[in-house]
Amino acid sequence: MQDLKIAVVGATGMVGQEFIKILKQRNIPAKNLRLLASARSAGSIVYYGSNEITVEETTPSAFNGINIALFSAGGDVSRYYAPLAVKAGATVIDNSSAWRMDPEVPLVIPEVNAADLEQHNGIIANPNCSTIQMLMALAPLHRINPVKRIIVSTYQSVSGAGGKAVFELQTQSRQVLDGQSVNPHVFPHQIAFNVLPHIDVFLDNGFTKEEMKMVNETHKMLHDYSIIVTATCARVPVLNGHSESITVEFYESMPADEARGILTMVKGVKVLDDPTINVYPQPWSATGSDDTFVGRIRQDLSQPNCINMWVVADNIRKGAALNAIQIAETLAANDWVKAKGVR
Numbered sequence: 001m002q003d004l005k006i007a008v009v010g011a012t013g014m015v016g017q018e019f020i021k022i023l024k025q026r027n028i029p030a031k032n033l034r035l036l037a038s039a040r041s042a043g044s045i046v047y048y049g050s051n052e053i054t055v056e057e058t059t060p061s062a063f064n065g066i067n068i069a070l071f072s073a074g075g076d077v078s079r080y081y082a083p084l085a086v087k088a089g090a091t092v093i094d095n096s097s098a099w100r101m102d103p104e105v106p107l108v109i110p111e112v113n114a115a116d117l118e119q120h121n122g123i124i125a126n127p128n129c130s131t132i133q134m135l136m137a138l139a140p141l142h143r144i145n146p147v148k149r150i151i152v153s154t155y156q157s158v159s160g161a162g163g164k165a166v167f168e169l170q171t172q173s174r175q176v177l178d179g180q181s182v183n184p185h186v187f188p189h190q191i192a193f194n195v196l197p198h199i200d201v202f203l204d205n206g207f208t209k210e211e212m213k214m215v216n217e218t219h220k221m222l223h224d225y226s227i228i229v230t231a232t233c234a235r236v237p238v239l240n241g242h243s244e245s246i247t248v249e250f251y252e253s254m255p256a257d258e259a260r261g262i263l264t265m266v267k268g269v270k271v272l273d274d275p276t277i278n279v280y281p282q283p284w285s286a287t288g289s290d291d292t293f294v295g296r297i298r299q300d301l302s303q304p305n306c307i308n309m310w311v312v313a314d315n316i317r318k319g320a321a322l323n324a325i326q327i328a329e330t331l332a333a334n335d336w337v338k339a340k341g342v343r
């Protein structure tokens with residue numbers, strides 16, 4: 001990983017900034033890093049330890065000499081630039097939803113389906129944040145006792161919608177407390193002191209695109225299209241960290257204690273589950289952490305073979321930047337950085 005030349009596309013965004021933070025923590029040398037964004041941000045300076053790196057405009061030639069390009073600049077940028085980056089010799093790890101359901105593109109959580117990376121053709125998709133944390137908790141259980149049905153409700157923070165959305169929650173919160181009127185820009189309604197059952201656009205089937213990502217991406221990553229998934233995704237006035245209430249039905253009995261025991265052993269998962277002392281996962285304390293936190297594990301009273309749980313993760317970190325960097329590390333460790341045709 002240390003020798004690879006890495007480009008970050010969308011370097012000035014929420015996810016882009018987290019990419020930079022994690023690459024620094026991984027001791028990637030500044031000389032191997034190229035920061036790209038739109039023309040608006042070109043020329044701005046980003047501090048990388050004691051180094052100053054100038055942000056450059058994303059252009060097709062910006063990918064010359066790059067081994068890995070980490071994209072987080074929205075679907076349109078990815079659709080246009082990812083094939084150009086691949087043509088220039090880079091392997092793309094894309095955070096947008098643009099390529100996730102393409103059958104040629106692996107969709108990967110390294111802890112869940114790392115082997116899918118081997119067959120990549122130059123573009124690899126990073127899954128949706130809500131799906132990543134759900135499968136971090138469910139895949140280890142599914143391996144032991146297959147999952148039949150998932151009912152999930154999300155409580156998603158504003159950071160998933162980008163830097164302007166974070167600013168909107170902060171601004172509106174002050175305005176409401178000061179008795180002023182608020183003007184929504186990023187979200188369709190006031191988000192401060194409110195909850196919106198609406199993330200991404202509505203589809204003809206009555207679900208939102210975000211809700212259907214949780215269905216479709218679960219099938220693709222678990223390689224199991226028989227699992228029934230139904231999701232409700234809500235935006236809550238939390239700055240960072242997504243929470244999820246998950247009800248999961250297994251084919252066989254899954255005592256809560258057994259689930260707790262299995263999850264305690266999983267790398268990347270931390271069980272925080274002691275109601276006697278009010279211990280359970282919270283988005284505020286999950287922020288900045290690499291782990292996915294699971295708690296409130298209990299038997300569902302309404303259906304046999306079912307458990308309920310509460311799952312929290314830092315959506316910008318494990319839900320986006322960290323997962324993508326873990327994909328890059330998996331590629332590097334297995335000598336899979338170059339697409340299979342050119343290896």
Ligand code: 25A
Pocket residue numbers: 009010011012013014015016036037038039040041042058072073074075076077095096097098128129159160161162163164315316319320
């Ligand atoms: O299509 P998707 O997948 O649904 O993705 C939509 C959005 O989701 C975020 C990401 O927002 C994206 O825009 N996102 C994507 N994947 C995510 C994930 N897994 C995710 N969020 C969570 N989890 P973001 O805020 O994180 O990042 C936006 C970045 O994209 C850069 N960008 C935009 N167009 C680009 C581009 N980069 C290269 N080429 C392009 N054509 C964008 O950079 C940002 O880094 P920027 O330089 O355009 O913006 C930096 C500053 O400019 C300000 N600004 C924004 N718009 C305007 C503006 N200033 C003036 N006028 C404007 N119109 C911003 O305030 C910012 O500070």
Ligand code: L14
Pocket residue numbers: 095096097127128129156157158159160161162199200210213
């Ligand atoms: O598909 O707004 O990865 O919280 C990530 C951010 C969907 C929307 C994705 C949000 C996007 C989500």
